[in-house]
Amino acid sequence: MTETRLRDAMPTAIGTPPDAVAPILQVQNLHTHFFTGEGIVHAVDGASFAVHPGKTLGIVGESGCGKSVAAKSILQIVDKPGRIVDGEILYTYTDKSGRYRHENILSLPSDSRQMKSIRGGEISMIFQEPMSSFSPIHSVGNQLTETIRLHTDMDQRTAREAAIEWLSRVGIPNPARRVEEYPYQMSGGQCQRAMIAMALSTNPRILIADEPTTALDVTTQAQILNLLQRLQAEQGMAMIFITHDLGVIAEVADEVAVMYLGRVVERAPVQEIFRNPQHPYTRALLTSIPSIEAQPRQRLPTISGSIPHPQNRPPGCPFHPRCPEYMAGTCEQKEPQLASVGTNHEVSCFLYPGC
Amino acid sequence: MLGYLIRRVLYGLLTIFAVSVLSFTIIQLPPGDYVTSYIASLEAQGDEVSAEEAAALRAYFGLGEPAYIQYGKWMWQIMQGNWGMSFQYRVPVTEIIGQRLLLTIVLALGSLIFIWVVAIPIGIYSAVRQYSVLDYIATMFGFTGLAIPDFLFALVLMYLAWDWFNFSIGGLFSPEYLSAPWSLGRVFDLLQHLIIPIVVLGTSGTASLIRITRANLLDELRKPYVVTARAKGMNEWQLIFKYPVRLAFNPIISITAYILPFLVSGSVIVSVVLNLPTVGPVLLRSLLSQDMFLAGAIILMIGVMTVIGTLLSDILLGIVDPRVRLR
Numbered sequence: 242m243t244e245t246r247l248r249d250a251m252p253t254a255i256g257t258p259p260d261a262v263a264p265i266l267q268v269q270n271l272h273t274h275f276f277t278g279e280g281i282v283h284a285v286d287g288a289s290f291a292v293h294p295g296k297t298l299g300i301v302g303e304s305g306c307g308k309s310v311a312a313k314s315i316l317q318i319v320d321k322p323g324r325i326v327d328g329e330i331l332y333t334y335t336d337k338s339g340r341y342r343h344e345n346i347l348s349l350p351s352d353s354r355q356m357k358s359i360r361g362g363e364i365s366m367i368f369q370e371p372m373s374s375f376s377p378i379h380s381v382g383n384q385l386t387e388t389i390r391l392h393t394d395m396d397q398r399t400a401r402e403a404a405i406e407w408l409s410r411v412g413i414p415n416p417a418r419r420v421e422e423y424p425y426q427m428s429g430g431q432c433q434r435a436m437i438a439m440a441l442s443t444n445p446r447i448l449i450a451d452e453p454t455t456a457l458d459v460t461t462q463a464q465i466l467n468l469l470q471r472l473q474a475e476q477g478m479a480m481i482f483i484t485h486d487l488g489v490i491a492e493v494a495d496e497v498a499v500m501y502l503g504r505v506v507e508r509a510p511v512q513e514i515f516r517n518p519q520h521p522y523t524r525a526l527l528t529s530i531p532s533i534e535a536q537p538r539q540r541l542p543t544i545s546g547s548i549p550h551p552q553n554r555p556p557g558c559p560f561h562p563r564c565p566e567y568m569a570g571t572c573e574q575k576e577p578q579l580a581s582v583g584t585n586h587e588v589s590c591f592l593y594p595g596c
Numbered sequence: 597m598l599g600y601l602i603r604r605v606l607y608g609l610l611t612i613f614a615v616s617v618l619s620f621t622i623i624q625l626p627p628g629d630y631v632t633s634y635i636a637s638l639e640a641q642g643d644e645v646s647a648e649e650a651a652a653l654r655a656y657f658g659l660g661e662p663a664y665i666q667y668g669k670w671m672w673q674i675m676q677g678n679w680g681m682s683f684q685y686r687v688p689v690t691e692i693i694g695q696r697l698l699l700t701i702v703l704a705l706g707s708l709i710f711i712w713v714v715a716i717p718i719g720i721y722s723a724v725r726q727y728s729v730l731d732y733i734a735t736m737f738g739f740t741g742l743a744i745p746d747f748l749f750a751l752v753l754m755y756l757a758w759d760w761f762n763f764s765i766g767g768l769f770s771p772e773y774l775s776a777p778w779s780l781g782r783v784f785d786l787l788q789h790l791i792i793p794i795v796v797l798g799t800s801g802t803a804s805l806i807r808i809t810r811a812n813l814l815d816e817l818r819k820p821y822v823v824t825a826r827a828k829g830m831n832e833w834q835l836i837f838k839y840p841v842r843l844a845f846n847p848i849i850s851i852t853a854y855i856l857p858f859l860v861s862g863s864v865i866v867s868v869v870l871n872l873p874t875v876g877p878v879l880l881r882s883l884l885s886q887d888m889f890l891a892g893a894i895i896l897m898i899g900v901m902t903v904i905g906t907l908l909s910d911i912l913l914g915i916v917d918p919r920v921r922l923r
């Protein structure tokens with residue numbers, strides 16, 4: 242008891258903003274590897290990031306850099322043959338009896354009751370492919386009601402009413418009828434709305450949104466983003482928003498973590514990332530987005546080279562083979578660590594002292 | 597669902613029509629018309645057939661008239677329950693088939709149940725625990741089951757049953773029950789005799805259904821909706837049975853419709869080896885001796901059974917999958 246109090250009172254090491262609000266979720270040095278027949282894939286390899294209550298952490302990075310695997314690691318639902326091999330995921334919450342807790346949820350067995358109640362109850366997740374993320378042969382209402390009943394003690398009837406209520410909250414017209422429908426009878430946008438309804442129906446404290454708008458057309462994308470932001474404000478929940486699209490990040494994120502090959506290479510508040518990027522990879526990403534001021538037909542700069550497969554990760558800094566600032570003798574020799582370069586701003590690059 | 601059902605039944609009727617045309621063609625295949633072969637077979641057995649009798653028979657079946665009229669007359673007779681005479685046994689075809697068809701159906705359904713009960717749980721386990729020791733054992737068993745010919749398997753089991761348990765598994769009844777009246781003991785004796793044929797007949801089907809179940813479930817387990825269900829906080833086995841297993845069932849149901857005729861034709865060899873009175877051996881003999889009414893009738897019956905099996909599996913598919921039902 243005293244020990245918990247003590248630890249709770251201690252300031253957290255990394256990423257605490259100056260207003261000293263402790264993060265609700267803190268991922269530290271996470272390693273998730275896939276043990277395949279061809280070798281070990283270091284999908285997540287030392288990632289660290291933090292989410293603050295009511296705020297949105299945007300995780301950005303090219304496809305394959307381990308964003309989805311990191312998200313699934315938080316819920317301990319990594320696909321086989323993947324395994325979380327190292328790291329801590331510190332979650333701060335008040336349990337059912339009102340006790341304040343702060344614990345490493347990675348130490349909970351994946352099939353423990355506590356983990357199952359966190360999964361979907363405390364921390365919910367929505368996905369990239371809204372249509373195929375629902376079972377095609379169960380009605381949307383069936384799947385929603387099931388989720389609600391897993392995490393509350395509502396009876397079938399009440400849960401169904403709650404499901405209809407949630408469908409209307411996410412802007413699905415005629416919810417009492419649509420609740421009977423099957424996913425293939427809905428559009429992609431409506432499916433994603435239903436998915437959001439399902440994720441939020443348990444009043445989670447954190448929503449992980451893994452590229453929720455990537456598969457949608459631009460108009461629907463904007464609607465879904467608005468919906469998410471509105472509901473986040475209403476529910477007062479924190480959000481981890483994963484995308485490879487910096488434009489979306491600019492719109493939704495409060496803080497940003499830039500990932501490259503399984504690691505976070507830079508973390509900063511969103512304005513700082515856009516105005517004052519420090520890591521060569523972040524800078525390269527930023528120059529590759531089209532700007533309104535760009536000349537028509539002007540070629541976009543691209544990052545040279547392609548992402549190495551996480552199975553044969555380059556030694557030292559993983560970005561060094563593509564880095565314009567590559568320093569021979571340093572970058573391929575040692576692994577840089579995240580170090581502070583300003584207020585709430587951390588970078589992992591040998592250009593900066595302390596890394 | 598109703599529209600779907602009506603469509604399925606119509607397809608079924610169409611298939612039965614095709615099968616009946618096929619059976620009719622088979623009856624017509626031997627050189628000469630079948631009254632000639634009928635008379636020939638009667639004469640071979642020492643019977644005299646008068647010219648009037650032959651003419652009456654020809655008129656009866658409309659010989660000499662166009663094929664579609666003959667077909668029509670034959671079908672008309674069949675619908676009246678008159679399936680023609682067996683040249684070989686000299687009795688109406690229905691008399692030969694009737695008793696054997698029941699056993700054939702019992703054997704096929706028994707094997708089907710055996711296949712489902714054994715293959716589906718093993719297939720599910722193999723997929724969920726892919727590359728586990730038991731998965732490898734199941735895979736090995738599957739390939740062995742596919743590779744062993746039925747007749748060899750039947751002979752081996754027969755030998756073992758005799759050698760180890762002093763139990764004769766040929767036929768349907770032990771000698772003491774052969775002509776005894778029905779009693780609990782006789783039913784039990786029948787069941788004992790059915791086990792080996794069911795196992796022999798069901799083994800290769802079981803082996804392939806294990807592979808099919810495993811492959812389909814592995815596909816389904818990789819689908820995003822499984823991740824969603826996990827992320828909800830569901831219990832792993834509970835979610836596996838509610839979602840991916842249900843989806844993996846569609847192909848299993850469709851395949852069952854194809855297993856059924858396979859079981860009936862597979863029972864020919866098993867029945868010959870194990871001396872079982874199913875339609876199988878009769879079909880074999882009737883084809884060898886050009887007993888065409890008998891052969892045609894059996895082929896028609898097997899065809900109709902297959903169509904009924906397909907229809908049942910279609911209905912089942914409509915029940916489990918709304919996408920099939922509502923489109």
Ligand SMILES: Nc1ncnc2c1ncn2[C@@H]1O[C@H](COP(=O)(O)OP(=O)(O)O)[C@@H](O)[C@H]1O
Nearest residue numbers: 275282284304305306307308309310320321551
């Ligand atoms: N089931 C799996 N088996 C093997 N490798 C995997 C598996 N899932 C993901 N990976 C690997 O992990 C890396 C990160 O994947 P992911 O997190 O999905 O990337 P993204 O950032 O696009 O979401 C990829 O290189 C991918 O090849």
Ligand SMILES: [Mg+2]
Nearest residue numbers: 308309451452
């Ligand atoms: Mg992804």
